[in-house]
Amino acid sequence: MIDKLEMFMVLAREQHFGHAAEECGVTQPTLSSALRQLEDHLGVVLVRRGSRYQGLTPEGERVLEWARHIVGSSRSMRDEMRAMRFGLTGQVQIAVIPTALSMVHELTTPFREKHPDVTFAVLSRTSIEIQALLDDLQIDVGITYLDNEPLGRVTSIPLYYERYHLVTSNFDHIGDRESITWREAAEFPLCLLTPDMQNRRIINQHLTEAGAKVSPTLESDSMIALFTHVHTGNWASIMPVKMVKEFSMHDRVKSIPIVEPDALHLVGMIAAKREPATPVVSALLKEAKGISELEPV
Template sequence: MIDKLEFFIALAKQQHFGRAAEECGVTQPTLSAGIKQLEEALGVMLVQRGSRFQGLTPEGSRVLEWARRIVGDARTMREEMRAARHGLAGHVRIAAIPTALAMTPRLTTPFREKHPGVTFSILSRTSIEVLTLLENFEIDVGISYLDNEPLGRVATVPLYSERYQLITAAGNPFSDSETVTWAEVAALPLCLLTPDMQNRRIINQHLGEAGAEAHPTLESNSMIVLFSHIRTGKWSSIMPLNLAETFGFAEPIRAIPIVEPDASHLVGLVAAHREPHTPLVSALLHQARILAADLSLL
């Protein structure tokens, strides 16, 4: 039954029988037969069929919720028994919003010192993608905003608050100011994250509250690209203070607090809302709480 539920989860994610079969490492006829057997066992149609995948039935949508819960519990059980035999080891998959990537070493480094048998993959993703990846078991935890857009049913550990700065070169407008307003920042040639990023939506929101609008001359989903353009002295940007400090801006680059409003947004670790969590995820949540306590003292 578990393998058939995994087939169904893959099909719901890929929305294509061939791609779902490839993800599961089986042939398309094997996957299709497994879905059909699952329907027969449950006595309901799960998939709207035609010449191609046409979506889930209402019953299929409900079964998908159960399938994720059951498969998640089965994986947790297997990992817990493996940890009991061999100790905490394995591979941890993390997806983080771009503005939080620079702080991930503060989580992963002490964690691996405690558990040297653990390896990591860290991906840069939008906040929406983080939640989707969690839902589909493609990552173990995410790092994302906690208080700006709906998160759904997830476990969270608040880590720190983002506060926003104008990052600009000496000699540019406002570079010698102690503070700058959101309305003033809007008039500068800005390089910003792309609109699919929640950080950009937050920036647009605060600019709108100030009666202004962002008209960036450059957009990218990479913080490295933004930093590189700021260093030319021809572009300015809006970034969280903790991120700017991590990259070690020095003269002639200035970081000017943005006020009216002096905005902040909470960033933290997110994990699937499931008890018990896998041993690796439980240990990561514990390490995140230690990190949150350390950050609160800064």
């Protein structure tokens, strides 16, 4: 049953029989047979079929929720038994919004000192993708915004507040300004993250509320690309000050607080809300509490 539920979850994610079969490492007829056996066992039709995948039935949507719970619990039990015998081992999957990538070492370095048999895969993803990866059991934890857009059913640990600065390497153009308003920041030739990023939606919101037009001259899904363009002196950007500090860029760029308002948005770790949590997720949440810049409440 567990293996059939896992195949069903992959099909729901891939939305294509051939791609799902390849992902599962089976033939397409084997996948179809497993799905029909699952439907026969449950007494309902899970997938709308035609010449190709046409989506889940209402019953299929509900079974998908159960499948995530059952498969997640099965993996948690298996992981806990392995951890009891060998300690924490294997690869930890962490998905992170681009603006928080520079701080991940604060988590992974002390974690691996405690658990030397663990390795990491750190993925740069949008906040929406992070939630989907958690739902599909493809990552252990995510690092994302906690307070700007709705989250699913998750456990969260606040890490720090993201505060925004105008970043430029054209020192003459900015003079000795100690702060700048959002409306004034919009007058610079800005390079910003792409609109699918929540950071960009946050910036758009504050610029719009200040009565400014949002019209960047360059967009990228990479913070490195934004930094390199800022270094030319021909672009400026709006970035979290924590990221600028982490990259030790203060000798090469000027970072000026943006006020009116002095906006703050909360970034933290999220994990699927599941009891009991896997040993590795429990350990990651504990580590996150240890590195949090915020006072516990």
